[in-house]
Amino acid sequence: MLYLVRMDVNxxxxxxxxxxxxxxxxxREYSQTLQRDGRWTHIWRVxxxxxxxSVFDVADNxxxxxxxxxxxxxxxxDIKVTPLAKHPxxxx
Numbered sequence: 263m264l265y266l267v268r269m270d271v272n273x274x275x276x277x278x279x280x281x282x283x284x285x286x287x288x289x290r291e292y293s294q295t296l297q298r299d300g301r302w303t304h305i306w307r308v309x310x311x312x313x314x315x316s317v318f319d320v321a322d323n324x325x326x327x328x329x330x331x332x333x334x335x336x337x338x339x340d341i342k343v344t345p346l347a348k349h350p351x352x353x354x
């Protein structure tokens with residue numbers, strides 16, 4: 263199943279820089295692993311915001327929830343998930 267996911271990151275301003283840098287490094291490694299294995303198929307930055315739109319290709323809602331809740335930045339995110347269906351005008 264395909265999902266469009268918007269993630270808005272809200273790291274607390276009082277978090278020590280060393281801690282936030284460590285979490286961001288873990289996040290990068292985790293997300294790139296999911297991209298390489300094909301479950302996180304696209305990621306786009308939202309211009310001017312600490313946000314992204316991503317597309318996930320996973321088996322079901324439970325798998326997506328597990329992947330998202332495993333993100334190191336998950337405690338600092340607002341996440342909106344939109345399930346996607348094939349459009350009848352898609353040429354593929």
